[in-house]
Amino acid sequence: MEHQRIVVKIGSSSLTGPQGGLNHETVAFFASEIAALQQHGHSVLLVTSGAVAAGFREIGYVTRPKLLHEKQAAASVGQALLMRDYQQAFATHGLVSAQILLTRGDFTHRKRASNASMTIEELLKQDVIPVINENDTVSVDELKFGDNDTLSALVANLARASHLLILTDVDGLYSANPSKDPDAVRYDRIDEITDEIYAVAGGAGSAVGTGGMRSKVDAAKIATRGGIPVFVGRVTETGDLLAAARGVGKGSYFATHSASLPMKKQWLGFLSVPLGTLVVDEGAEKALIDNGRSLLPVGIRQIEGQFHAGDVVEVHNLQRETLGRGIVNYDHDQLQQIAGLPSSRIATTLGLDYIQHLEAIHRDEWITL
Numbered sequence: 001m002e003h004q005r006i007v008v009k010i011g012s013s014s015l016t017g018p019q020g021g022l023n024h025e026t027v028a029f030f031a032s033e034i035a036a037l038q039q040h041g042h043s044v045l046l047v048t049s050g051a052v053a054a055g056f057r058e059i060g061y062v063t064r065p066k067l068l069h070e071k072q073a074a075a076s077v078g079q080a081l082l083m084r085d086y087q088q089a090f091a092t093h094g095l096v097s098a099q100i101l102l103t104r105g106d107f108t109h110r111k112r113a114s115n116a117s118m119t120i121e122e123l124l125k126q127d128v129i130p131v132i133n134e135n136d137t138v139s140v141d142e143l144k145f146g147d148n149d150t151l152s153a154l155v156a157n158l159a160r161a162s163h164l165l166i167l168t169d170v171d172g173l174y175s176a177n178p179s180k181d182p183d184a185v186r187y188d189r190i191d192e193i194t195d196e197i198y199a200v201a202g203g204a205g206s207a208v209g210t211g212g213m214r215s216k217v218d219a220a221k222i223a224t225r226g227g228i229p230v231f232v233g234r235v236t237e238t239g240d241l242l243a244a245a246r247g248v249g250k251g252s253y254f255a256t257h258s259a260s261l262p263m264k265k266q267w268l269g270f271l272s273v274p275l276g277t278l279v280v281d282e283g284a285e286k287a288l289i290d291n292g293r294s295l296l297p298v299g300i301r302q303i304e305g306q307f308h309a310g311d312v313v314e315v316h317n318l319q320r321e322t323l324g325r326g327i328v329n330y331d332h333d334q335l336q337q338i339a340g341l342p343s344s345r346i347a348t349t350l351g352l353d354y355i356q357h358l359e360a361i362h363r364d365e366w367i368t369l
């Protein structure tokens with residue numbers, strides 16, 4: 001196996017128990033597994049949860065807090081404890097580690113994403129292990145990732161990793177939550193993330209985890225669309241992490257079919273914030289999805305939101321299923337006037353001599369989701 005860049009994500013459920021506090025032996029074990037990957041010539045980026053779980057007991061909460069400000073307070077105590085454990089554990093293998101705290105806003109702003117990327121590149125060049133978590137102190141409501149699975153997929157894309165390994169307390173995705181259904185069977189390999197996969201992926205299984213399998217499938221979707229294969233499973237014994245990276249781990253593998261997605265399309269699909277929604281008819285749905293064509297105003301049935309030309313909008317079919325996202329060429333009030341009209345009537349309806357773009361969304365500015 002040649003040198004690879006591997007993102008490893010460790011969930012709260014793997015590091016702590018329901019009473020909170022860190023399990024120091026477990027942190028030390030994961031550090032030794034990561035050190036083994038480094039010794040095999042790979043570069044590892046670690047995305048770790050556990051700040052809230054590590055800190056809540058320390059400041060006097062009996063159970064994991066539910067309110068945002070309490071979670072933020074617990075995380076600010078716990079993040080330092082988490083980092084202290086990792087730094088000590090990596091140091092015993094002669095490895096230096098660095099703390100990086102990110103929010104979704106850091107990915108949506110291209111300049112900040114590029115700064116984060118430059119820092120990560122320099123750390124990897126110096127053989128330092130970036131240890132990444134969400135910046136819980138400044139993340140509010142819609143800015144929050146909510147779970148670190150999505151964060152790990154965004155990091156994998158940003159760093160152009162060759163693998164994303166999501167470690168959790170269950171050895172893969174099962175046909176039903178295996179802690180509740182003893183007849184559940186594991187999916188060893190998932191070639192396509194279908195509605196059936198989403199239907200079986202349930203919520204968190206423990207008092208400390210968030211997101212459960214559902215957010216892991218979301219993460220797998222983001223990473224595999226970016227050309228990065230994903231492992232979701234358990235690492236409990238020496239050598240398990242190396243096995244996971246080699247494709248023989250205890251878990252499920254999500255395959256990728258895409259070549260790595262251009263940065264612009266990644267941004268459009270997974271980082272941009274849509275400012276409106278266009279509902280389109282069956283003909284437009286077919287043109288966009290089956291024929292890879294642009295969206296013309298004639299196929300638009302309904303317009304929602306106050307967007308302007310150049311903004312990102314989401315596109316729904318008549319059943320209100322999301323088809324994808326694109327950059328729209330008209331302001332919302334212009335689109336209201338021309339929705340349903342053939343291209344020949346657009347200029348006169350808008351009172352213009354000529355039209356720069358006949359398409360509402362050009363195919364080059366579109367991603368199917």
Ligand SMILES: Nc1ncnc2c1ncn2[C@@H]1O[C@H](COP(=O)(O)OP(=O)(O)O)[C@@H](O)[C@H]1O
Pocket residue numbers: 010011012013014049167168169170172173174175176177178179200201202203204205206208209210211212213214
């Ligand atoms: N179909 C499924 N297959 C496996 N686990 C599932 C499934 N649906 C829900 N789960 C739950 O997801 C949990 C893992 O997610 P989570 O608790 O968020 O862990 P983490 O802290 O590692 O992110 C499992 O322990 C399990 O209870």
Ligand SMILES: N[C@@H](CCC(=O)OP(=O)(O)O)C(=O)O
Pocket residue numbers: 010011012013048049050051052053075133134136146147148149208209210211212
């Ligand atoms: N940033 C938070 C992550 C929250 C969380 O529990 O995430 P996860 O265990 O990955 O589902 C923390 O460190 O506690």
